[in-house]
Amino acid sequence: QIVLTQSPAIMSASLGERVTMTCTASSSVSSSYLHWYQQKPGSSPKLWIYSTSNLASGVPARFSGSGSGTSYSLTISSMEAEDAATYYCHQYHRSPPTFGGGTKLEIK
Amino acid sequence: QGQMQQSGAELVKPGASVKLSCKTSGFTFSSSYISWLKQKPGQSLEWIAWIYAGTGGTSYNQKFTGKAQLTVDTSSSTAYMQFSSLTTEDSAIYYCARHSYYRDFDYWGQGTTLTVSS
Numbered sequence: 530q531i532v533l534t535q536s537p538a539i540m541s542a543s544l545g546e547r548v549t550m551t552c553t554a555s556s557s558v559s560s561s562y563l564h565w566y567q568q569k570p571g572s573s574p575k576l577w578i579y580s581t582s583n584l585a586s587g588v589p590a591r592f593s594g595s596g597s598g599t600s601y602s603l604t605i606s607s608m609e610a611e612d613a614a615t616y617y618c619h620q621y622h623r624s625p626p627t628f629g630g631g632t633k634l635e636i637k
Numbered sequence: 638q639g640q641m642q643q644s645g646a647e648l649v650k651p652g653a654s655v656k657l658s659c660k661t662s663g664f665t666f667s668s669s670y671i672s673w674l675k676q677k678p679g680q681s682l683e684w685i686a687w688i689y690a691g692t693g694g695t696s697y698n699q700k701f702t703g704k705a706q707l708t709v710d711t712s713s714s715t716a717y718m719q720f721s722s723l724t725t726e727d728s729a730i731y732y733c734a735r736h737s738y739y740r741d742f743d744y745w746g747q748g749t750t751l752t753v754s755s
Contacts, residue, residue: 619742626740
């Protein structure tokens with residue numbers, strides 16, 4: 530199965546700071562099938578970015594995604610308090626679908 | 638806007654079975670793939686299996702073959718997961734989610750907490 534490794538596992542950012550987190554796949558993944566979810570404590574995951582760079586409905590424009598092959602990233606241009614959460618990358622290029630271990634983003 | 642409403646928390650004894658439900662609305666259930674996923678506290682997500690509601694066709698994560706069984710009731714737009722031979726390792730939150738075109742999960746249930754304890 531394809532293993533997704535997210536880094537860092539935990540990070541903190543000041544309000545207004547630019548944030549970048551990465552997701553590295555153990556083998557190449559089509560960008561169409563690499564997605565990101567946001568999860569806050571006590572809530573279900575929410576689709577955040579699909580197919581590498583497409584924002585899901587309602588996601589603020591300060592979020593962006595990029596990448597190809599085995600290396601993908603999620604960037605927040607200017608950190609806001611509501612962005613504190615855990616972000617998971619997910620691939621369904623090949624079955625079984627797998628998730629990264631998550632990046633927990635905290636406010637500094 | 639699609640919605641997925643899952644059944645309530647379960648407390649079951651080791652060795653028992655449980656059947657979780659996921660009632661959907663707001664999208665065409667019969668042409669949807671529905672997955673079930675597991676999340677233990679403080680951990681990431683693990684895919685269990687999917688079912689295509691139109692035909693009942695399924696695909697299982699090898700790890701859960703024989704443990705999980707997926708079914709659907711198209712008349713009520715509800716998906717089910719039966720989990721058998723439960724152990725304490727099965728204690729987790731279980732989510733149902735719908736696959737979108739790019740195989741992302743665009744709609745999620747609120748989760749069902751399963752606790753396996755004697």
